Amino acid sequence: MPRHPDRNRSFRHLCACALALLAGLAQAQAFQRQAIDGNLPVFAPALKARLTFPLAWTPQVKDMHTWRTAGQAKLWELTLQDRDDTPFAPQVIAQQDRGSYVARQVVFNLTATSRVRALLLVPKAPGPHPAALLLHDHGGRFDIGKEKLIAPWDDSAREAAARTWADKYFSGRMPGDELARRGYVVLATDALGWGDRGPLTGDAQQALAANFFNLGSSLAGNMALEDLRAASFLASLPEVDKGRVAALGFSMGALRAWQVAALSDAITAVVAVNWMATTEGLMVPGNNQLRGSSAFQMLHPGLLRHLDFPDVASLAAPKPALFLAGATDPLFPLPAVRDAYGKMARVWNAWHAADKFETRILPGGHVFAREAQEQSFDWLDRQFGR
Template identity: 85%
Template sequence: MRRPSHCRRPFRPLCALALAAGLAHGQDYQQHAIDGPLPVFAPALKARLTFPMAWTPQIKDLPAWRAAGRAKLWEATLQERDDTPFAPQVIATQDRGSYVARQVVFNLTATSRVRALLLVPKAPGPHPAALLLHDHGGRFDIGKEKLIAPWGDSARETAARTWADKYFGGRMPGDELARRGYVVLAADALGWGDRGPLTGDAQQALAANFFNLGSSLAGNMALEDLRAAAFLAALPEVDRRHVAALGFSMGALRAWQVAALSDAITAVVAVNWMATTQGLMVAGNNQLRGSSAFQMLHPGLLRYLDYPDVASLAAPKPALFFAGAADTLFPLPSVQEAYAKMARVWSAWHAADKFETRILPGGHAFPVAAQDEAYGWLDRRFGRRD
């Protein structure tokens, strides 16, 4: 058998060197590629996250920047536009003094007809309105009931009171807004309340199967929130110039996201969900644990826009953001970095006075004092008496 030409006698020293080099490099290969929930090359991937579609001072055409960012966000949801008639039907009512609670069934999308809770003041309208967006919290038996008191279901009534005691100082946020003269709407996200059952462990498979179906779990939520905003704004009792999105925790992300996507939303209150990607992708943070993170991640979006960049697409709408100084889910330095980035965008719109932030002394909660401040802020923004 003939030796390869490069290993014939005159080239034997070179062949030996190549063999030695091959043996040396043969010991130098990736043997441990996973570090906890991350690949070992995560720092290299992080370094690529430059967010090229974020606002910079060099951008002068703000409407064009916002339109491009909104289009990129919508593209990342993997959803199609949906103009299905809502076809609402009230199936139950309850008198609550100055307002009426309704259970209303409507077409949230072309594929989902849902039951929502709607609160309507008795006083003559039209009224300002608030789309309330519930949190995740790892509890799926209630969704809309986390924000508006249910009736006719003792188990959910008890669960709602427990949730309000834990996160809202014992008050149902939606009912308080209705007492103040707002029309209030809350619906279940997919997997919560009527739209379950879902468990923490099942979320990952659900998200994967959305991808198998050419869709996205987070994108479906964004579409549904967009549609809920349109439904609320179109109600005859509502002053469509004054429609707020308000949410806590995952609901806060939903609130600033729908404010970025929807012209129906004219103001936003977001409580305990804002930070930078770099600040969240740290050891021990909830964002690294999978499962529930799928509800809030659009495929590929972070290659273009960071979380505060997406929220900034809502500018120059009035926006109020709350964070807890002791909230372990959202490290305060990262929150403050995100707020500073957002403030620059509102300033570029000459609307610095419309963007406000509050750092609460506690953790992951929306206490009564903060609620009162938020509702008073909304009243002022909507030209109502505080």
């Protein structure tokens, strides 16, 4: 039978169209069926690839002051807070003699919207004295805040809770009282949600954070503002040597310490215990940063598009800074800690202040044990010429 070229071409065309249609249908059916994995979107690697931290220090930076000012301005912008110069108007409402120093309960205007009760320790010897702003941790326990660091009194429930916390994390000691015995003025306040300023629960943190956003503000930003104000209040006290005011914190308090050191001229030295790592190193399965809850207290919206955590801490340079980590701390993987420390060290070097920056990896986990306390307090004495 003779062949018909036109008919063959038509048949081949129909086959090609059919195959194209089938391929199109197959492609259309290949839609995204799982989008969340380990509390992360499945496209998290693509998002992480965009985190180039353009405001981080690099060897190309020639003007360190301009670099730092730009970083501080961006950090402050992303806190979503207004500057606050409200008069503190302090009032001492209770006092206890503790031998070489006096413990006071002092009420003052932490911000224009929050008047709070703080714990203040003042040496009896003539001043002015060096001072330490102590910043409490998170720990998933909200009934005490400032009492985690300074021993309370006239409240049996909080006294018992403070002893339990000290036994768990601080070798049975209250870090604030130990510093006061060394001759420091010490101040501790409650972050929003802790102690006097609750009640808060772990589950409620996400709702609280969302409602801060609804109000045009930020939970993490509010904490940053309040810590700046607390630093300014401490430095304003007549008993305090304004040139020797440290910020010291453990866990979430460590983040608060290096953050306030980065933002506040009132802070002249920083000790940060058990909170520092790179974003890359923290975004691993099982890490707290991926669980929500406490993460909202420590994340400024959009910050990581500009600066990584060690970049923010580096804005404190060239102030004296001591960073401690636990070798077996499950919350902060040691390789990510070392990477962060290395990044920060290069910034202090660029300031020609390498002798002002020190890091230590100590045995143990997520604790601020007696040995670490003694090392930290001795280091702080040296920085303040004591």
